[in-house]
Amino acid sequence: MTVVTQASELTAALGNAGQPRVLVPTMGALHHGHLALIRHAKILAGAQGTVVVSIFVNPMQFDRAGDLAAYPRPREADLAACRAAGVAVVFAPEAAAMYAPDHSVTVSESQLSRNLCGAARPGHFDGVCTVVLKLFLLCSCQIAVFGEKDFQQLAVIRRMVRDLNVPVVIVAHPTVRETNGLAMSSRNARLNAAQRADAPRLRRALLAAQAAFQAGTRRPAELLTMARQAIEASGLARMDYLSLVDADSLESVEHVEGPALLATAVFYGEVRLIDHVCLVP
Numbered sequence: 001m002t003v004v005t006q007a008s009e010l011t012a013a014l015g016n017a018g019q020p021r022v023l024v025p026t027m028g029a030l031h032h033g034h035l036a037l038i039r040h041a042k043i044l045a046g047a048q049g050t051v052v053v054s055i056f057v058n059p060m061q062f063d064r065a066g067d068l069a070a071y072p073r074p075r076e077a078d079l080a081a082c083r084a085a086g087v088a089v090v091f092a093p094e095a096a097a098m099y100a101p102d103h104s105v106t107v108s109e110s111q112l113s114r115n116l117c118g119a120a121r122p123g124h125f126d127g128v129c130t131v132v133l134k135l136f137l138l139c140s141c142q143i144a145v146f147g148e149k150d151f152q153q154l155a156v157i158r159r160m161v162r163d164l165n166v167p168v169v170i171v172a173h174p175t176v177r178e179t180n181g182l183a184m185s186s187r188n189a190r191l192n193a194a195q196r197a198d199a200p201r202l203r204r205a206l207l208a209a210q211a212a213f214q215a216g217t218r219r220p221a222e223l224l225t226m227a228r229q230a231i232e233a234s235g236l237a238r239m240d241y242l243s244l245v246d247a248d249s250l251e252s253v254e255h256v257e258g259p260a261l262l263a264t265a266v267f268y269g270e271v272r273l274i275d276h277v278c279l280v281p
């Protein structure tokens with residue numbers, strides 16, 4: 001496995017351009033969810049192709065300095081996990097290698113980023129789009145794999161690829177969960193024992209609302225109240241948002257007539273977790 005920290009070293013490290021090159025963009029602190037993305041990337045790359053994992057805690061997508069500073073960075077463990085998973089190349093730049101001090105070009109998506117995490121974290125998706133496009137260009141990948149847990153991120157990246165004619169196929173991988181239902185996230189490592197024990201209620205609350213929806217409850221207000229009460233019941237989770245949006249436009253819905261998304265973000269202390277369920281009439 002080759003570990004590259006400078007963009008200028010990537011071309012040599014990546015080797016044969018004729019074979020599929022599959023990128024798994026990450027911010028590190030790799031967990032089983034990332035490893036599932038890497039396994040999927042290996043299948044997509046085939047025996048002759050190359051899997052590249054990028055590990056970069058992108059400052060541009062953080063809206064809170066404390067969150068950026070606290071983001072876990074277990075570099076040696078991440079490299080060991082990539083090695084064990086059979087990754088060919090890890091691209092792990094420092095911020096200075098990614099952004100010139102006077103960088104002034106940003107990729108901005110203006111519709112799908114309006115609600116949910118985009119509203120709660122101003123500038124977040126500009127940071128995501130900008131770094132993802134840079135990673136696509138630097139790694140010259142034909143395919144990139146993203147987790148469905150970050151549903152809005154996936155939608156925004158697909159829109160960027162469509163609207164800018166970026167020649168990269170975006171492949172989504174289902175959310176990987178702990179046995180208790182908690183969606184795997186690098187942020188879970190920052191939960192204390194009580195928060196960790198409480199956090200699976202997010203999934204349970206969303207599933208209960210989904211079950212109510214399937215049983216005929218259609219009024220968004222009723223579904224939202226039910227989910228909110230279940231999430232806040234222990235008093236440990238502080239709601240950032242809970243929204244019911246159209247699954248394509250990500251706009252709030254008054255009546256659920258097509259596929260919708262019940263999505264939430266909550267804070268446990270300073271740790272922000274997200275999850276969602278799909279509601280299909």
Ligand code: PAF
Nearest residue numbers: 025026027058128131150
């Ligand atoms: O999902 C993430 O880990 C990040 O948002 C990504 C896609 C690696 C961009 O920094």
